Amino acid sequence: MNNALSKGFPVVPRLAVCIAASTVLNPACADIFQDGKASLELRNYYFNRDFRQSGVAQSKAEEWAQGFILKVESGYTDGLIGVGFDAIGLVGIKLDSSPDRTGTGLLNTARGPGGRAEDEYGALGATGKLRMARRTLKVGTLLPKIPVVMYNDSRLLPQTFRGAWFNIADIDNLSLDLGRLDQTKLRNSSDNEDMSVYNGVSRNIRLGRHSSSDRFDFAGATYRWSPALSTAYHYGELEGIYQQHYLTLNHKWTIGEGQTLSSDLRWARSLDEGGSNVDNSALGAMFTYSVSGHALGLGYQRMSGDTGFANINGTDGYLVNLVQINDFGNQDERSWQARYDYNFAALGIPGLTFMTRYLSGDDVSVRTRTTAGKEWERDSELGYVIQSGPLKNLGLKWKNASARSNFSSDIDENRLIVSYSLALW
Incomplete structure (x- = not known):
């Protein structure tokens, strides 16, 4: 259980009263329940990664598991300062695995006897929150999704953080963020x-006095110039270990009826902090043309400096070429992407989607080689979400990928995911 709320925060006493009292006896607390929501997601996940072409000792990674993700988000109490709470419960259950x-x-x-994966694992998290007008403070378990820290949700259960996050949205079209994770x-x-x-891989980062840290500070400002254009700066x-400045621009141009061109531009500057050698500039651009269910995207990404891109271990680095296996964020790497999506709703089959993409990277600085590294990856996804009936919201997805490299393992991968989301209230 996350204990951040038990350390004397003023949220706790008033919140406890609201939970213990009925909304009839305590009308000020009614909005906590009436405006809240809760959901349970069931995620059945089969994962197979084949390394055999690389000649490594373990020929493949293959496991099957069932996940349960319970999320509770309350509303806020009445008054100048509203009080609320969020909670998350995570459980993963082994269905098939083996030490090899x-x-x-x-x-x-964690491993049990004989190197076997544990039969189950899980965690609980709680978050207290305060709201005054359009200002919100959250303390406890967080799932941050901003350019400088993107929680990872690509497997059975999501990554979580503990900390405090203050958001200000009092100024029209401007959102400000300030926080600390520990x-x-x-x-x-x-x-x-x-x-x-x-x-x-080939990030080539050398650490200084610290190999880990219990403090990640972040701040950011996002301004929406129009419904179609927004810019942001995050730190x-x-x-x-490192510090990072991140600039982003997103624009959606309506060319004509049913036709759009979306632009996603990103630039990040990562620098050393505390004696590491982190030194990276990352430029990324993705342009996507959409019409009648079709979407064609072209992307380019360039790394420069003494190291590759810097991001917290376990998170998704906010890069346009972050895909199923790789993110093409190695030192000096330049990479491009071609992507095609189709939404079958255009053919009268809502819920059915298809995606395929190809990425190629080169010019990688590999410390163990005298020549530059090269790699490529090919991904495909086919998904369907049932739209109505007793199985509404049941989703099925197949993800296939192949990656080849002259400085890392060759990989073939398949993922089969069956998910179901149930609204509890």
Whole structure:
């Protein structure tokens, strides 16, 4: 259980009264329940990653698991300062695994006798929140989704963080964020831990005095110039390891009836903090043309500097070429992407979608090679969500990927995901 709310925060006494009292006896608390919502997501996940072309000791990673994600979001009490709470419950259950094919990220990193994955794992998180006008403070378990810290939800259970987040939306079209995170629970763990920087493949990051940190500070401003155009600046600092400045621009141009061109531009500057060698500039651009259910996207990404991109370990780095297996964020890497999507609603089959993309990266600085590294990845997804009837909201998705590299493992991968979301109130 996340204990952030038990450390003397003033939210707790008033909140406890509201939960204990009925809304009839305490009308001021009525909005907590009337404006709240709760949902239960069931996620059945099969994951198979084949390494055999690389000749490594473990030929594949293959596991099957069932996940349960319970989310509760209350409303706020009446008054100048409204009080509320959120809660999240996570449970993962092993359906199939073996010591010689672990490592999918579905099951707990902790191992039992014989190196076997534990039969189940889970976590509970609670968040207290205060609201005054259009200002909100949340303290406790958080799922941040901003450019400098993007929680990972690509496996059975989502990654969570512990901290405080203050959002101000008093000024029309402007949103301000300020916060601090002190712990993270990875997507395949039950425990909170300090944060570190992702340093896989050829990021080539050397740490200084600190290998991990219990402090990530962030701030940001997002301004919507029009319904079609927004810009943002965000800052993040993992104390003792790195700091990052991030600029983004998003625009959607309506060319004609049923035709749009979307632009997604990103630039990040990551610098050392505390003696590390982090030094990276990341430029990314994605342009997507959509018409009659079709969407064609073209993307370009360029890394420069003494290291690759810096992001908190376990998170999704906010990069346009972050895809199923790779993010193409290695030192000096330049990469491009071609993507095609089709929504079958245009043919009268709502809920059925298809995506395929191809990415190629080169010019990677690989410390163990005298020549530049190259890699490519090909992904496809086919998904369907039932739209009506007793199985409404039941989703089925197949994700297939192949990745080849001259400096890392070759991978073939399949994921089968069956999900169902149930609104409890």
